[in-house]
Amino acid sequence: MLTRHRHLCSLVLILSVSATLRAEQPNHAETASTASSADAGKRLFNSIGCWACHGFNGQGGIGGGMAGPQIAPDVLPRDTFLHILRRPLDHMPPYGEKVLTDSQIDDIYAYLRSLPAPLPAKDIPLLMKH
Ligand code: HEC
Numbered sequence: 001m002l003t004r005h006r007h008l009c010s011l012v013l014i015l016s017v018s019a020t021l022r023a024e025q026p027n028h029a030e031t032a033s034t035a036s037s038a039d040a041g042k043r044l045f046n047s048i049g050c051w052a053c054h055g056f057n058g059q060g061g062i063g064g065g066m067a068g069p070q071i072a073p074d075v076l077p078r079d080t081f082l083h084i085l086r087r088p089l090d091h092m093p094p095y096g097e098k099v100l101t102d103s104q105i106d107d108i109y110a111y112l113r114s115l116p117a118p119l120p121a122k123d124i125p126l127l128m129k130h
Contacts, residue, residue, distance in 0.1 A: 034110055041111030044104055053092070058112050066091050072112040081109055 045051060045058075050068075053061045058072030075081065082105050085095045095105075121127045 034114075037107045037110040038114040039111075040104075041107035041109065044100070044108050045111055048095075048100070050108070057115055057118075059118065068092060073115045073117050075109065075112045078106070078109055081105070 046056070050058075053066055053068035054071050055061055055068075058070065060070035061067030076084070082102065084092075085100065085105055086097075088094055100108075
């Protein structure tokens with residue numbers, strides 16, 4: 001009876017350890033995949049030319065007409081973002097599924113969300129000159 005009880009104890013221990021391990025794994029995986037997704041998104045953003053209208057950091061283009069608005073670091077909700085790429089409102093060219101898959105759009109989305117907030121104007125010396 002005593003042996004059996006000890007067995008039960010180790011079983012409970014093993015179960016709780018493996019439950020903890022399992023609970024931790026997805027977090028690690030998620031961090032790694034978010035990072036690689038943002039890297040892939042950066043390459044796409046630059047190679048497919050979003051930067052030409054929206055700036056390299058999504059800060060928005062200069063000049064009227066085709067210049068795109070600021071799109072980062074405050075990024076639209078993911079579904080709206082996807083929808084706009086598929087069916088832009090006006091001057092922006094549409095990006096169909098043959099050009100960008102949903103998962104590539106998710107990569108670009110992860111990249112834009114990974115961008116740091118811009119420095120306040122007072123910390124940019126050039127902007128302090130008159
Ligand atoms: C030729 C210029 C151009 C290119 C290239 C371009 N955009 Fe745009 N984008 C615009 C313009 C202009 C708008 C404003 C809406 C419109 O006119 O369609 C816009 C709007 C957006 C918006 C909505 C912003 C808001 O807050 O309403 C997002 C998000 C966006 N673009 C992302 C992208 C991404 C990602 C790419 C690359 C895959 C890209 N754009 C490529 C010009 C461009």
